[in-house]
Amino acid sequence: MKYLIIAALLASVGLLIYWRLRPYLNVARRVFNLFREARRLTRPDDTAATPAPRSATHANERLTRCASCGTWLPASRALVLRSSPATYCSHACLERSAGNERKTRVGRQ
Ligand SMILES: [Zn+2]
Numbered sequence: 001m002k003y004l005i006i007a008a009l010l011a012s013v014g015l016l017i018y019w020r021l022r023p024y025l026n027v028a029r030r031v032f033n034l035f036r037e038a039r040r041l042t043r044p045d046d047t048a049a050t051p052a053p054r055s056a057t058h059a060n061e062r063l064t065r066c067a068s069c070g071t072w073l074p075a076s077r078a079l080v081l082r083s084s085p086a087t088y089c090s091h092a093c094l095e096r097s098a099g100n101e102r103k104t105r106v107g108r109q
Pocket residue numbers: 066067068069070071088089090093
């Protein structure tokens with residue numbers, strides 16, 4: 001019976017110590033995570049995830065077709081008219097297309 005009381009007392013004391021140390025343990029864990037994060041940021045080559053997004057965005061770039069000559073080109077390099085959804089690869093194609101449009105309009109009248 002005496003041993004049981006001692007065991008219960010030790011358990012409660014251990015629990016109390018753990019309860020008291022819990023905030024410090026949390027802080028220690030946070031500091032450890034911070035160090036790990038800092039190491040990851042200083043050495044970005046370690047993670048295989050960093051080069052992936054760049055190549056993904058490059059590969060996902062939308063291709064548009066020139067309305068005049070039919071050449072496929074990246075959307076970032078295409079000439080886009082505000083008045084129409086058509087895209088062109090160069091100013092020459094844009095002018096040629098505008099000329100054709102004017103001609104067909106004249107022909108219809
Ligand atoms: Zn073109």
